[in-house]
Amino acid sequence: MAGRFSxxxxxxxxxxxxxxxxxxxxxxIGLKSSLQYMTGRPGIRFKENVGFLxxxxxxxxxxxxxxxxxxxxxxxxxxxxxxxNVVLDFEPNSAITTLLGTGxxxxxxxxxxxxxxxxLALIAKGLSRHLNxxxxxxxxxxNGDTTHTLFDGFDTIVAKEIAAxxxxxxxxxxxxxxxxxxxxxxxxxxxxxxxxxxPILRAEELNLYCSQDFADKYNEAMxxxxxxxxxxxxxxxxxxxxxxxxxxxxxxxxxxxxxFFQVTPKSNMLxxxxxxxxxxxxxxxxxxxxxxxxxxxxxxGVQFERQSCSTLNND
Numbered sequence: 001m002a003g004r005f006s007x008x009x010x011x012x013x014x015x016x017x018x019x020x021x022x023x024x025x026x027x028x029i030g031l032k033s034s035l036q037y038m039t040g041r042p043g044i045r046f047k048e049n050v051g052f053l054x055x056x057x058x059x060x061x062x063x064x065x066x067x068x069x070x071x072x073x074x075x076x077x078x079x080x081x082x083x084x085n086v087v088l089d090f091e092p093n094s095a096i097t098t099l100l101g102t103g104x105x106x107x108x109x110x111x112x113x114x115x116x117x118x119x120l121a122l123i124a125k126g127l128s129r130h131l132n133x134x135x136x137x138x139x140x141x142x143n144g145d146t147t148h149t150l151f152d153g154f155d156t157i158v159a160k161e162i163a164a165x166x167x168x169x170x171x172x173x174x175x176x177x178x179x180x181x182x183x184x185x186x187x188x189x190x191x192x193x194x195x196x197x198x199p200i201l202r203a204e205e206l207n208l209y210c211s212q213d214f215a216d217k218y219n220e221a222m223x224x225x226x227x228x229x230x231x232x233x234x235x236x237x238x239x240x241x242x243x244x245x246x247x248x249x250x251x252x253x254x255x256x257x258x259x260f261f262q263v264t265p266k267s268n269m270l271x272x273x274x275x276x277x278x279x280x281x282x283x284x285x286x287x288x289x290x291x292x293x294x295x296x297x298x299x300x301g302v303q304f305e306r307q308s309c310s311t312l313n314n315d
Contacts, residue, residue, distance in 0.1 A: 012092075012284040012292060015116040021275075023117075023124050023282050027298065028273055030128020034135055037207055037250045037266055039305075041079065044272035045279060049076045050305050081272040081301035082140060083279070084150045086127060088294045089287075092119070120284070123294050131300065135254050135271075151301040154209075154269070155260050172198060186217035187225060190240045193263060194247055201263075207250045208240065209262045209269075215251035268306060274299040 016023065028040070041050075130147035138153035152160070161167045167174045175196050181189055193208065222241065240247040247263070255261075262269075274280050282296045 009284065009286050009292065011116040012120065015120055016282045016284050019117045019120070020282055023120055024275060024280055024296075024298065026121060026124035027128040027131055028275065030125055031132050031135070031271070034132055034252055034254060035271055037209070037252075038269035038271050039267050041270050041272045043274060043276045044079055044081045044301070045274050045277060045299050046083070047078050047080045048272070050079045050270060050303065075306055077303055077306065079270055079272045079301060079303040080151070081274065081299035082151050083297065083299055084147075085297045086294070088123065089291050090119075090123065090294060091290060092292055120282070120294065124282075124296070127296075133254055135302065136252075136258055137254070154262065154302055154304070155258055157302070157304065158260050158262070181214060181217060183217045183220045183224070185221075186214065187221040187241065190218055190249075191242060193261070194240050194243050197247075197263065202243075202246070204246065204265050206243075206247045206263055207266055207269075208247055209250050209252060209255060209264075211255045211258060212251040212253060213256070214261075215249050218249065264304070268304050270303045270305050272299070272301045272303065 028035070041048075127147075134148045134150070134153055136153045136155040138148050138151050139156050140152045141149035144150070158167060162174065165171075169175065175193070177189060177192075179185055179189070190208075194202070197206075218240075238249050239245045240249065280296075280298050282294075285293045285295060287293055
């Protein structure tokens with residue numbers, strides 16, 4: 001069946017030009033399972049300062065002579081996106097066979113036959129999986145050869161800031177969980193996390209970024225302890241009991257082996273990429289008989305907008 005489809009080098013090259021923007025976006029779209037709980041920042045190349053400006057001013061009873069200095073607090077962090085590339089050799093006929101085998105030719109009922117663009121899209125989609133895998137545990141290494149070494153993930157940033165004592169119990173943004181989490185104590189652990197939060201932070205809509213294992217144990221605990229209560233009418237609660245619906249459980253597969261939980265607003269979890277400049281590119285070349293080479297570049301990195309999150313170490 002795959003033998004019916006054959007694309008020339010020129011067709012691949014033309015597809016890479018015509019469909020450049022959608023193909024570049026595919027790795028980012030592939031992050032949807034995580035990115036829906038985070039804030040994407042397009043147009044970031046190399047480094048950009050992010051953060052906030054706070055003015056400590058206040059109203060007081062009227063006085064015509066009232067005058068006061070304003071204490072401006074500027075807190076900034078650096079969102080760094082690293083420039084990465086991929087050079088991938090692929091055998092065209094094998095790629096088409098793979099495409100047909102995935103059922104992707106139907107494309108939700110809209111695609112009838114594969115094109116050169118679909119083959120390139122299949123490759124781009126595969127790149128997104130590794131970005132998602134590494135979102136928390138990546139460790140930047142300029143000499144690395146994998147996505148895991150392209151940037152520092154959220155957990156890696158946290159570990160470095162704990163070592164630098166920027167995240168600590170004294171600073172009010174760190175708590176160490178001393179017990180192994182089980183079904184028997186998962187509900188208590190969730191409430192301990194909730195009650196430890198700063199009242200101002202607790203008043204916001206927050207996400208608890210955790211593993212699926214923790215969410216499962218929390219829901220099992222809720223079923224065992226709240227199964228007979230009228231308002232508990234479904235298995236799979238997505239907010240922590242007692243949080244007024246503000247602390248949302250966000251179980252992510254890429255947190256499966258994480259040492260940390262993070263409690264923070266969605267706006268604080270920044271995922272940076274470019275997608276706007278000509279520095280990112282996609283092209284197809286032929287360097288060997290029967291083989292084509294997919295070449296692409298992109299910027300990518302993550303950062304907390306401000307270190308207002310609470311971090312839990314569950315070693």
